Amino acid sequence: MTNKEILIVCRSTPYGSSNAKEALDLVLAAATFDQSVTLLFSGDGCYQLIGKHQSERIHSKSMERMMSALPVYGVDNIYIDALSLKKRAINPELINASAQAIDTDTIKSLYESATTVLHF
């Protein structure tokens, strides 16, 4: 199998739809097959990385807990769009430490270097 550089862009809120969970399922599947995966959170996807989720209060599986499995699967390239945070008045200190805030130029280069880009 040819190795791909997969960029997965999470643009949805964690519990408003099933998009966030489907993205994560794909990340874990791709990583299992030793594909190179980069994860970018932008737009409403930034909300996925805020604080400590008490998702049992809305009878949902914790997206935050599922995300904590990523390093085990060797997914270390996790980024978040600094501009999206600013637009949403999200204090960067609230964001999960595993994600690195990056600017527009860096995001552009992520899109350019990927062989496959998937939006969720």
Added chain:
Amino acid sequence: MPTATLHTLNKPESHAELNEELARVISPDDALLLLEDGVYQALRLDVTESKDWSALCEHVYILEDDLHARGLKPPSNPNSTVISYLEFVKLCVQYDKIVSWY
């Protein structure tokens, strides 16, 4: 005599048109309840330069289960109140009508 309305909003601010339309019709006597993904808009309540409904509405309620499920903390804005489902039901009874923005 004008009647007071309870507006409910369940989308984040990226649904810009929803926010704009709400801002056009909301009155100072009305209340707004943020629920589901709408609770993300509570993040902006402490930011003063907002010009949309958050500047027009003096009674903003936030559903506590949806807020905590998403890892958010209650805003410090004095016009906002975090409420339970039971209090949500009470608001529904208290106001003359309910308008759902979704």
